[in-house]
Structure formats: structure tokens, C-alpha cells
Amino acid sequence: MSASSAQVEVIPPYEPRAAGLAPEGTPLLEMRNIVKRYGGFVALNGMDFYIGKSEVVGLLGDNGAGKSTLVKMMSGINPPTSGEIFANGKPMRLNSRADSEAAGIETIYQDIALVDSMPITRNIFMGREITNRWGFMNHKKMESTAVDILGSAVQISGIDDPEKEVGFLSGGQKQAVAIARAVHFKRNILLLDEPTSALSVRETEHLLAYVRDLKEEGTSSVLVTHNIYHAFQVCDRFVVMSHGAKVFEARKEDTTIEEVTDHVIRT
């Protein structure tokens, strides 16, 4: 950082632009040279990103950097304008939620993605109802599963009845329901887009511990957060984005909180 005084200061993110790390082995999911345009606005500009086996990736960057755009792309609801995507080394498409579901990707969205007018149970099983073969729902089974989910996955404060409408919950409780839902259905990859923004300290600690446990069980995660200390508690690798591109990438053992913070602030 502190450039030799006589020379023109080189701002670090711009020196090894193509930097990034090469994945070790075949990543679970790899995206190369991704471009996403909204009309004339370029939200992702040549973004490279990968998720390895059993790792937690911290995705950092200022607001508007394109983190949520990338997360939604991996969830299949925001297809790229151009670029290549590989799952376990095989080319694939992410054009719909069905594609990402097939790849075992589950997401906690930044904007929660719950329906206020529906009860907690119905929200958890929205689109994935437990039904008989004619499509009629098994309410008993959904309710008992919901109780297990709410009780075990993330400890959610003050939710006592899974039949309560989500609209009556507090912001943190809503976020907790969204987390519980994603955690229940997760398979290979869990994407967490600012999941702790409304959680209490206790709930946050619990979630971070849970993400670490998931890694042991073989589920990789991507954690989007503005709290670099949280990221340092759980992530194995950090990717810093700015203006739709990757500006810094390092493994935890090769970097420091100060360095990562500096890249987030200065770009």
C-alpha cells in the first residue's frame, strides 16, 4: 500500500487487474467473464467467480457493486447477458430457478423473498409444497417439518406458531424465516446475501457458526456482508467487487482484515 515515495502511487486494485486466484481442483460452480446489462447500465462487467468444494467465500464490496446481481444470477432468476458458467467443470446454463435448483443452489435473498399475506409454513414450502400425487398438500407434514426447521436450523427469537402470517413478524424474524427456509432446502451451495442485516447479535453468532458447520458437512457457502469481521470469522476466501468487476481476491491465510478493508473502501 504505502508506495515508494518518489513514484506515482499505484492504487492496488488496478495493478494486477486480472488477478484473482485460480481454483484448485474442479470448483462446484464457476463463472467466467460474466457480463450483465440492464439496458445501457452494465451491472457486471467481466466478472469471474468460483465456489470450491467445502469452502466459504466472502463476497464484499460497496453498495451497488453488483453483489446481489451476481447472487441472483447464481440463483437462476437473473440470467447473464454473456459469459460462461460451469458446474463441476461441465458447461451449464442458469436461466431459471429450475436450473439452479438442479445444481443444488439455495439462496437467502437480500430482499427476504417472503409473502407477507401467507403463514410461515406456507412461505417455507412455497413452490415446494409437500403434496400427494394429485398435488394436494399434506398440511400436517408441512407443519411438523416447519416446527423442526424453526426450532433447529437457526434459533429464531419469539416465533411460536408456524401458522402466523409473515406480515406480523418483525424484520429480524422475517429474515430468520428466510434463513430457515434456505437452510432446510440447501444441498451443495448456500448463498447468503446480507443475511445478518436484521439479526440480533446472538442470532448472528448462531448463523455464522452454522455456516462453519455446513462446510464440515460439505455444503459450500457464499456470504455477502458489509461486516468484514463477520466475514473473517467464517470465510476461507475473500472476493472484493467494485463496479461490476472483481478488484481483489485472497485466501484468508494470505491476507489481513486491514488489507481487505482497504480494498473495500478504496475501490
Added chain:
Amino acid sequence: MSVSQSDHIHAAIAARNDRGFASKAIDWIRTRPEGGIAVLFVLVQIACIVGALAFPSSFRYLSEANIAVLLKSIAPIGIMALGVGVLMIAGEFDLSVGALYSFCAIVAATITNQLGGDIGLENASALAPFIGMAIGLAIGTATGVLHAQITLRFGIPSFITTLGAMLLWKGATLLYHGAASLRYKPSEPFATIFNGHIGVVHASIIWFAICAVIFYFILHHHRIGNHFYAVGGNQKAAVAIGINPGRTKTIAFAMTGFMAALSGIIAGARVSSIQPGGGLGLEARRHRGLRDRGARFDGRARLDPRHRARNLPHVHDPGCSAPPAGTGILLRDVRRRADRDRRDHEHGHSPQELRTDA
């Protein structure tokens, strides 16, 4: 992350299930929107019944004839409302159901008559009314799908799409059949199935009840019902979780079209004829009433104002769907003019010339 976390949830569920019937009912009224509607309905009924008991001669609410008419008038509107309700839950709206109601009924009646399904014929075809009905329902469903495609493909608000569609199907009805009313007296067994009675209970009410039960199960117990609520409640969330909103809304539009057609056919079978304007409001009825009394219908009619005032329908025709907003204004206007004419008449002025919108 101990499993014991679930304990207090289990306790809460047990407490919810252990409530007495009264507290369950009160909670339902307090928390559910339909609870409030139910309370209001009961209050109105109580008021009417008390009124009927207090003034048995002037307010014959409890007379058998009135109850029969009430039940009959609920059925077509109710059947149509089931479809429209599903569509509204899914977050869209269909203004054209009234026009579709007439169009599909006219098609069903025309086909029935063409295939020799009129009960007045010797050896009338028993099958013809069913074929006519099937085609009418198919057209209603297909029309719903069409409305959905236009709305969703081009991202037009459904209010706008179906406002246009309303005029289109109104016009299609006139093009296909003209403005005259059409005889619709289907042969047996169709007549009994859709126009029979069990006591005061008309077949149309039984059909409404059957439809209501089916819709209850679809909305609250079938996967697609859950999707209707999800898409209508928060479309972004539904998309994020993998529900296809286009498909879901198309199904809702199709159900609405189907129910509008069914409503039109059942209402037509009950009154044995179909008015091309039947689903659209009261204009057609009013004009018919005037014509029956010898009014000249060349755009300007000279009428005895006492006649006119009496002919104006004060009670909504049970067989009709709700009239479009404009009709009410038109009616009020005509009624006011009629009142003024009557006053003039009583004061010895000659009746004014009245423009009718024939």
C-alpha cells in the same frame, strides 16, 4: 441448535388447538378478512329477518318466493365471482367477465339450437345442449388464456387488457348473434340438471355450492392455490423461490373465463333465454320494457312519463352480473329525468321529448 428449541413451538401449537370453539371463532373473525365479511353478512340477515317479522305484510323477506329468488340470484353472480376471486388472489383482474358471460352463453345456446337440442322439438337431441355447453366453456377458457397471454407477454396491466377485451367480446356477441334475445330451452336431461329444483333450491344453487367446494379445495389445499396466493402476494418472492408467475396467472385467467362461461350458461338455462346484453347491465332490459309498451324506437321516443318511471328497474335483475359502473349513472340520470317529467306532467305541462339511447 438443540432440538429442544421446538418445544415452545409445539406448546404454542397445542395451545392454539386447545382453544374452545368460541375463542377459535373470535380469533377467526379478528384475524381473517373473511371473518369480518361473515359478521357483516350475519348482521344484515338479522336486520332483514327482524324487519320481516316486525312488518310481515310490507316487508316479505321471509316469504318462500323471496327466498327462492334470493337463492337463485346468488348463483350466477357467485359462480362468476369464484373465478374472478381466484384471479384477484393471483394479482390480476378481469373486467370482461360480463361480456364473456353473454358471449359464451350465446354460443352455447346457438349451437344447442342448431343441433336440434330445443325441448320444443319432437325427438330433440339429448346430447346437443351438452355439446353446446362444452363449446361455450371451451371458448371461455381459451379466452381467459388469451387475455393472460396479452397481459403477460406485453406487460400490460390486466385492467387495461380486459377493458379492451370487454368491448371486443361485447362486439363479438353482437356480430355473432345480433341484439335480439335468443331462446334457450335445452332438452332433457340437460334441463333438469341445470334448471331443476329440489324444494325451493334451484339447480343453479347446487352448482354454485359444488363449485364453491371445489374452489375451496383448490385454493386452500392444492399446490396451485398456494401458488396463486404467492404470486398475488409478492410476485418477486414467488419468482425467487421458483414459481412461474406466467403459468400460474394463465391458469387463474383460464379459470376465470371458464367460470364466466359457466355462469352465463347456467343463468341462461334458468330464464330460458339469453340476452346479448345480459351480462353487461340493464340497458337491454330497460329498452325491452319500453318497447313492450309500444314505444317507438327510432332514437327518439315520446312516452307517457308515468309509464317510464314505472318501468325503470329498481331491483337488479338476478340473472345479470353486476352492471358496469356507467350503467348506474345512466340509470340515475334517466330516473331523475323521469321524475322531472312526471312533475311537469302533474303540473299540466306536456311531456318532454326524451332521447333514448336505443
